[in-house]
Amino acid sequence: EVQLVESGGGLVQPGGSLRLSCAASGFTFSSYSMNWVRQAPGKGLEWVSYISSSSSTIYYADSVKGRFTISRDNAKNSLYLQMNSLRAEDTAVYYCARDRSGKDAFDIWGQGTMVTVSS
Amino acid sequence: DIQMTQSPSTLSASVGDRVTITCRASQSISSWLAWYQQKPGKAPKLLIYKASSLESGVPSRFSGSGSGTEFTLTISSLQPDDFATYYCQQYNSYHGTFGQGTKVEIK
Secondary structure, X not given: OOEEEEEOOEEEOOOOOEEEEXXXXXXXXXXXXXXXXXXXXXXXXXXXXXXXXXXXXXXXXXXXXXXXXXXXXXXXXXXXXXXXXXXXXHOEEEEEEEEOOOOOOEEEEOOOEEEEEOO | OOOEEEEOXXXXXXXXXXXXXXXXXXXXXOOOEEEEXXXXXXXXXXXXXXXXXXXXXXXXXXXXXXXXOEEEEEEOOOOHHHOOEEEEEEOOOOOOOEOOOEEEEXX
């Protein structure tokens, strides 16, 4: 079964750090570009970051640029999001999502992991 | 960045109704548009890609059309399972901007 499973969410104080992981299974992870998308409570979807299959191309939303770092380990079939200098407005469910092919729609999504930034 | 605007924000409809949701891009995105369905507490689900291509396994009552800056998602006969929030997303740029969502409610 094609599957993405996020982990690493939790409660963190403003200014703190957190690392999210996304474990992929059921497909050739190294062949696909990946993304992180977040959704604040009661709000819409916000694209956060993109990484190509070989990690050669990376993009960030302006709202997280300089604070978040996306990475992947194709040998471990895993995607990561290192989040530093966290703010209250980063509170959201974070989803990892697979590109259908290259720069494309997101056809596979994880179940999400909740990040709460609060003192 | 490209901005995506959906209308309406909320739509009240009955089972069997034909429903249309509109999405407008702030600049041309050719046909690089997707539609997703999201139910409360669940991850989004891809319905349509490349503006009008139906994702595998998605019922044929869902259809998409448009190109350039104006797009529509149509549900030909609304079913009980279709009450959800729908999002459009452009992927003309790597910054895959989403619309603000359209909630389809029971009338």
